Amino acid sequence: MDAWLATLTTPTPQEGFELAIKLSRMGVKYTQPDMEVLKRLRPEYANDADGLTAASHVVALNFQTVAAANDYWRGV
Amino acid sequence: MDAWLATLTTPTPQEGFELAIKLSRMGVKYTQPDMEVLKRLRPEYANDADGLTAASHVVALNFQTVAAANDYWRGV
């Protein structure tokens, strides 16, 4: 896979949250690299309450990691 | 997306808990930005025991992050 993750450091918490979203998507993409399959599956969870909560769950875990890496942006 | 997360610092634990709820909702919104879809899905989990527990689960994870960022409000 091409380079996609050079650092866990972000200038702001919001960019950290958006990095957490990227990490969550990459966790999916490493398991299923075929973009056509991913596009086909998208409506399955993006229009399903349980699927959206599960997605937000993974983002929360990755945000824990990114926030710790940035010492919670305490100095911002 | 517009700016929505400037800091993880909150004056009190309760405001921290409410920020955790916001983070949980934003995790959903980044996956499904269409407000109409979100409104339509809301009754699906807000009236379902499993859906509500799953929502509280994500809030608990985000509250871990916010609480650590605030050093657990020990000095409050």
Add this chain to the structure above:
Amino acid sequence: MDAWLATLTTPTPQEGFELAIKLSRMGVKYTQPDMEVLKRLRPEYANDADGLTAASHVVALNFQTVAAANDYWRGV
């Protein structure tokens, strides 16, 4: 919402565990504030093995937060 969370500090681990239960319930209540709905849903998970395990799961996460906030009551 009225003030309900002034501190994460508790005198004993047991009171910390009980605060974790409160946090878990508040995670639900912020999502579904209608007490009538919550009462109606209660038997759905309180009489279901999976629902009870899921409830205990959320309590475990919130107890991690409360225990860390109290430095694990090491000095008690």
Add this chain to the structure above:
Amino acid sequence: MDAWLATLTTPTPQEGFELAIKLSRMGVKYTQPDMEVLKRLRPEYANDADGLTAASHVVALNFQTVAAANDYWRGV
């Protein structure tokens, strides 16, 4: 509820693991205090692969807390 959790400190990791099991069960018991219901539900998850994995999942979370409280029994 009677006193049941005086400390998170245990002499050995195994006793810490057993405390994690107790915490997991108490998370259930606070939600459903009726012992008759709990006994009736027991076979539902104790004879079900998913139910047993979910139980072990909650124990793992509580063991994280107890292990941290004991500084991982590094001095034992």
Add this chain to the structure above:
Amino acid sequence: MDAWLATLTTPTPQEGFELAIKLSRMGVKYTQPDMEVLKRLRPEYANDADGLTAASHVVALNFQTVAAANDYWRGV
């Protein structure tokens, strides 16, 4: 139960991962001590994609604990 967990310290990360697997299995065994039932249930999750992911999930949590206990084997 007989003594089975004397320490969380392991010489290498791989042995730490294998201890995490043991902890995950013991979480199951404390809930269902009957080895005959456990053997009968094994094919249910060992041949099911969701069951295997759930097992790996619990191992990941226990590995977090064991890795922290060993200070991530940084000195190895």
Add this chain to the structure above:
Amino acid sequence: MDAWLATLTTPTPQEGFELAIKLSRMGVKYTQPDMEVLKRLRPEYANDADGLTAASHVVALNFQTVAAANDYWRGV
């Protein structure tokens, strides 16, 4: 099992994420070592939205461990 995990240290966050993926797969493989079964089950979750989210979930947990082990690659 042969040696497969000598260290949790990786030069970059991306290699750390890829190690988290390996850890997640090994958690499966210890439970089901038969490669034929694993190959047969793969389409079950790799073509299923819930299965992919669950896989990404386990990766997120293992990435928390690897990132902490590398002190979040702060010096990179």
